[in-house]
Amino acid sequence: MTTTLQTLGLSAAQVRSAKLEELISQDPTQFRVLTGDRPTGRLHLGHYFGTLHNRVRLQNLGVDLFVLIADYQVLTDRDIADNLAEHVEDLTLDYLAIGVDPARSTIFTHSAVPALNQLLLPFLSLVSVAELNRNPTVKDEIAHSRQAAVSGLMFTYPAHQAADILFCKANLVPVGQDQLPHLELTRTIARRFNDRYGTVFPQPDALLSNAPLLLGTDGTKMSKSRGNSIALAATADETARLLKGAKTDSERHIAYDPIARPEVASLLLLAALCQQQESGQQRTPERVAAEIGAAGAAALKKTVTESVNEYLAPIRARRAEYAKDRAQLHQILRTGNERAIDIANATLAQVRTAMKGAY
Incomplete structure (x- = not known):
């Protein structure tokens, strides 16, 4: 090997x-x-x-x-x-x-x-x-x-x-x-x-x-100090608000291109990481992009928001229990x-x- x-x-x-x-x-x-x-x-x-x-x-x-x-x-x-x-x-x-x-x-x-x-x-x-x-x-x-x-x-x-x-x-x-x-x-x-x-x-x-390298909502490196991150403890509504303001680009058709379209690619990667298949394997960002297609940035952000909130739901629930x-x-x-x-x-x-x- x-x-x-x-x-x-x-x-x-x-x-x-x-x-x-x-x-x-x-x-x-x-x-x-x-x-x-x-x-x-x-x-x-x-x-x-x-x-x-x-x-x-x-x-x-x-x-x-x-x-x-x-x-x-x-x-x-x-x-x-x-x-x-x-x-x-x-x-x-x-x-x-x-x-x-x-x-x-x-x-x-x-x-x-x-x-x-x-x-x-x-x-x-x-x-x-x-x-x-x-x-x-x-x-x-x-x-x-x-x-x-x-x-x-x-x-x-x-x-x-x-x-x-x-x-x-x-x-x-x-x-x-x-x-x-x-x-x-x-x-x-x-x-x-x-x-x-x-x-x-x-x-x-x-x-x-x-x-994987995930960008913050402003398109730069995700960091606590830059205020561009989504905390694991954030509520579903907070997550939706933050992702709604995430930077994308002017092209309507969604495609996975980390070099030419880094902000869109990072959101696609985040959605893919959160979308677990029944086999336990993550989906590919290319597949997520293909499903969104020409629906544009709004559809992309909706997909990412739903994927993140679903993935984090059990983590947030455990955190709330421990916090009690x-x-x-x-x-x-x-x-x-x-x-x-x-x-x-x-x-x-x-x-x-x-x-x-x-x-």
């Missing part, structure tokens, strides 16, 4: 990712996944089809899933940090609503796990300022920062993410192609620590996703935090032993 993929011109990371999928199907229990989000607002459809759906898939296969709510990383977003507790709860509700099962997966927060954050100091000693500075994810965060000045915390992101991944010795991290440099620095930190102090950490692999019992919600977080704390304490003890009292 690897040879075939290489002849297709796929990258080494894609070849490795395909092999990992084979290994997961054979024995999912050998893998531990770390993934997560910053609590900066409710998750949206771009998140769902981009990463969330895949997390639940891995969990259901039997992979040990750790889902991090990266509340410490919000300290650079001071306008959001004021409502941090509310955002943490919202994020937890979104996770539970999409199917993350607290009986099989671990949901936890940065701030609850001191030992995780203590790994940041030795990890920072293993990387140079230049390595942190040229990380493309850091550059992107700085470029899109809404602050007049960027805090030093921004530069610790790659090392802090390494601590997130390595504290629980995760050996698999689902990422997009653009996040590979971020994960490579984690691998570098693990390798340098092991070389200097003795083997403690795995070098985690990237599991590349074939996540805040005590249960808090207990789920406490349980996840307790497990993460135990693992982090054990890892930190190993690190201190390996460093022979240097830390």
Whole structure:
């Protein structure tokens, strides 16, 4: 299989990712996944089809899933940090609503796990300022920062993410192609620590996703901060209103052409992703376009709205049920935090032993 993929011109990371999928199907229990989000607002459809759906898939296969709510990383977003507790709860509700099962997966927060954050100091000693500075994810965060000045915390992101991944010795991290440099620095930190102090950490692999790119309602990248997304928690009426205002183009005949007609193509893709066949397979955006034909943008938006609302109905219903019992919600977080704390304490003890009292 690897040879075939290489002849297709796929990258080494894609070849490795395909092999990992084979290994997961054979024995999912050998893998531990770390993934997560910053609590900066409710998750949206771009998140769902981009990463969330895949997390639940891995969990259901039997992979040990750790889902991090990266509340410490919000300290650079001071306008959001004021409502941090509310955002943490919202994020937890979104996770539970999409199917993350607290009986099989671990949901936890940065701030609850001191030992995780203590790994940041030795990890920072293993990387140079230049390595942190040229990380493309850091550059992107700085470029899109809404602050007049960027805090030093921004530069610790790659090392802090390494601590997130390595504290629980995760050996698999689902990422997009653009996040590979971020994960490579984690691998570098693990390798340098092991070389200097003795083997403690795995070098985690990237599991590349074939996540579809969904545009926001304004035709740009879907983002919480841009106000162009459809939250998983949005009501059916809110969804209809947002999609009614979605950008399309002046051509009446609807066709799937991601290059020439990106906004229309993104809406068609969204409808297709939401329209499940009886076999469990998604329909193609080309098929959705053919059914709409010359009916125009209004018919397209109607189709997308109906598809999204039907798809999200059970997710929204589960979210509403969990939201009724805040005590249960808090207990789920406490349980996840307790497990993460135990693992982090054990890892930190190993690190201190390996460093022979240097830390």
